[in-house]
Amino acid sequence: MSRKIQFLVCPPDLYSVDYVINPWMEGNIHKTSPALALAQWDGLVKILKHHAEVEEIAPQPGLPDMVFTANAGLAVGKKFALSRFLPRERRGEEPYFKKWFKKQGFEICELPPDLPFEGAGDALLDRRGEVLWAGYGFRTELDAHPWIARWLNVEVLSLRLIDPRFYHLDTCFCPLERGYLLYYPQALDAYSNRLIEQRVPEEKRIVVSEADAARFACNAVNIEDKVILSQVGAELRARLEAGGFQVIETPLGEFIKSGGAAKCLTLRITEPEPPRRKAKTAVQSRELKLEGHLLDSGLLERALDLTVQSGGSFQILHFNLGKQRHSTSNADIRISAPSEIVLDRIVSQMIELGAVVAPQDEEDAELKPTTQLGVAPDDFLSTTIYPTEVRVKGEWVRVQDQRMDGVIVVDEKQKTARCTLFRYLQLGDRVVVGSKGVRTVRKTDSREVPGGSQAEHEFSFMGAGVSSERRVELTVDQIAWDMRRIRQQGGRVVVVPGPVVIHTGGGEHLSWLIREGYVHGLLSGNAIAVHDIEQSLMGTSLGVDLKMGGSVEGGHRHHLKAINTIRGCGSIAKAVEQGVLTRGVFYDCVKKGVPFALAGSIRDDGPLPDTQMDLIKAQEEYSQLIKGAELILMLSSMLHSIGVGNMTPAGVKLVCVDINPAVVTKLSDRGSVESIGIVTDVGLFLNLLTQRLQKLQGTEREGA
Numbered sequence: 001m002s003r004k005i006q007f008l009v010c011p012p013d014l015y016s017v018d019y020v021i022n023p024w025m026e027g028n029i030h031k032t033s034p035a036l037a038l039a040q041w042d043g044l045v046k047i048l049k050h051h052a053e054v055e056e057i058a059p060q061p062g063l064p065d066m067v068f069t070a071n072a073g074l075a076v077g078k079k080f081a082l083s084r085f086l087p088r089e090r091r092g093e094e095p096y097f098k099k100w101f102k103k104q105g106f107e108i109c110e111l112p113p114d115l116p117f118e119g120a121g122d123a124l125l126d127r128r129g130e131v132l133w134a135g136y137g138f139r140t141e142l143d144a145h146p147w148i149a150r151w152l153n154v155e156v157l158s159l160r161l162i163d164p165r166f167y168h169l170d171t172c173f174c175p176l177e178r179g180y181l182l183y184y185p186q187a188l189d190a191y192s193n194r195l196i197e198q199r200v201p202e203e204k205r206i207v208v209s210e211a212d213a214a215r216f217a218c219n220a221v222n223i224e225d226k227v228i229l230s231q232v233g234a235e236l237r238a239r240l241e242a243g244g245f246q247v248i249e250t251p252l253g254e255f256i257k258s259g260g261a262a263k264c265l266t267l268r269i270t271e272p273e274p275p276r277r278k279a280k281t282a283v284q285s286r287e288l289k290l291e292g293h294l295l296d297s298g299l300l301e302r303a304l305d306l307t308v309q310s311g312g313s314f315q316i317l318h319f320n321l322g323k324q325r326h327s328t329s330n331a332d333i334r335i336s337a338p339s340e341i342v343l344d345r346i347v348s349q350m351i352e353l354g355a356v357v358a359p360q361d362e363e364d365a366e367l368k369p370t371t372q373l374g375v376a377p378d379d380f381l382s383t384t385i386y387p388t389e390v391r392v393k394g395e396w397v398r399v400q401d402q403r404m405d406g407v408i409v410v411d412e413k414q415k416t417a418r419c420t421l422f423r424y425l426q427l428g429d430r431v432v433v434g435s436k437g438v439r440t441v442r443k444t445d446s447r448e449v450p451g452g453s454q455a456e457h458e459f460s461f462m463g464a465g466v467s468s469e470r471r472v473e474l475t476v477d478q479i480a481w482d483m484r485r486i487r488q489q490g491g492r493v494v495v496v497p498g499p500v501v502i503h504t505g506g507g508e509h510l511s512w513l514i515r516e517g518y519v520h521g522l523l524s525g526n527a528i529a530v531h532d533i534e535q536s537l538m539g540t541s542l543g544v545d546l547k548m549g550g551s552v553e554g555g556h557r558h559h560l561k562a563i564n565t566i567r568g569c570g571s572i573a574k575a576v577e578q579g580v581l582t583r584g585v586f587y588d589c590v591k592k593g594v595p596f597a598l599a600g601s602i603r604d605d606g607p608l609p610d611t612q613m614d615l616i617k618a619q620e621e622y623s624q625l626i627k628g629a630e631l632i633l634m635l636s637s638m639l640h641s642i643g644v645g646n647m648t649p650a651g652v653k654l655v656c657v658d659i660n661p662a663v664v665t666k667l668s669d670r671g672s673v674e675s676i677g678i679v680t681d682v683g684l685f686l687n688l689l690t691q692r693l694q695k696l697q698g699t700e701r702e703g704a
């Protein structure tokens, strides 16, 4: 033994599984055998005593988990960072451990209340003592990591645990001598795995299988070349031995029933001070303000969920609850993340939800120039559908041409900002990067449509979501009401129909909508136009007779013939002009002067002369036609609808109709109250919609 090594243990006299605070304890209440537990514990301690000194702390009644001394805290040099347990059941251990370490002459560091940290269970020094690997996600809060870094003067590397079975870092991660690391990667998130791979060379990483992880093979005590653990598979044993380690197995099944094994039962109390003393942590925090119907709209819950799901953690600094149903609440939230990149990702999602930074912390948006034509700087901020403002030289500037999946370019001289796509970026364009100096303008009162009578409420869009069968009719009423209003006010409705509209017999209803002035733009592809024209010319759609419902001999030829005919005329409009095309959806578009854009694809037959096969041009044509639209009807056309959704700013009502619920969910899931999904046959939908509009028109005439 080259240096004195000491461990603290606690005899299992009062050990038992009395409650459930981790998945291993489930079904094991009062199922441990005191005699066997004692024998197993003795076995472990005997081995330890061969290689190190062992100190004991007395067990205490009512604290059955005190045997797991790894969770007492973390000792480095003569400093002891005392644990603050997350589970209520273990908090009673804190004073006993505190007293013991004080008596041994340690300086005790205590975390602020409500900041959980579970000691060496979640904080493991690499065996050179240079960095401290710290876990979070279940028992220890990320915000505890910077405290530990400062107190103990170490560099802390934060790792996020994602599998509840491996709730403490020491259940899946064990740094070994000579830079080796024994670990189970699946218990940690992708970001953490990347960090490990950056810090530990591949030849030093000993990856453990799930089977070994479940035997607590990572929960090992490493003393020089000895690796002491409960149980290990033959393959892993061989790998450890190849790395120059001697594996010592000592069964600890009684303790695994409580979710702990060799490492958990010990606490190393002679960790030398780190050689290079520098406190360092990549953990970053920012304060945000959130206002609105935080509780009843579920906004706060969503904000906090997304923080945790993205690998961050939060603290609510202030919360003012609105007292009346109509009054809004506000909250100050501190968001922490293991790195600036993760923090930026979380903050930009929070901004999307409407969070803002406190006025005193406001900064200008960070801009970086484009250095390659059509390519944004690496850390560009990606845009959303929501109205956005960026701070330019101390002033908030509204972003023009809002759309999602773009970037924001700022002109600092003119103090203007606009959304654009990668392909339009010019050299030197100043692009917004990171999440500073950006805010989304969201209605704080968007719990429901404000004001108005109950009758109006019934006609309002009832929030994002997919309608149930029963609600289809009510929803169609709402849409009809809106379409009538938009027509009266001279607004624009754009329809994105798929070929199914024709197959399901919806063509005549769509035609009616066009003729009656309810449609102001039509966006689709080659197929629907061909089907519609085939039907107009020959009464079939893809060779199927819509009246009889059966396929016609040589029917597919009809499809090609329709294409050939229009090609012969030069375009759809010319076919109408020449009297070749005399009815149908596209005939009515031409007659009514309703503009349409057809985007081509690889599988198109023909195509029709009107179909735009240059997709960049097609996207531009689409975006021109949706300008100023108030309502967009997406009718069984997934790809074209997704394309439209990407370029549509918030505030435009989207109605997605499809027989396939997955498509509807995909399209209507824009996190905005303006989108609504309807799962139904699109032909039936159009039929119902025209009926409702006719009824409303009837009322109009009566009233006139």
Ligand SMILES: NC(=[NH2+])NCCC[C@H](N)C(=O)O
Residues within 6 Å of the ligand: 021, 022, 025, 065, 068, 070, 071, 090, 120, 121, 122, 168, 170, 171, 258, 259, 260, 261, 263, 264
């Ligand atoms: N360092 C450890 N992993 N300790 C295991 C602790 C087990 C204990 N039953 C708990 O859930 O807290």
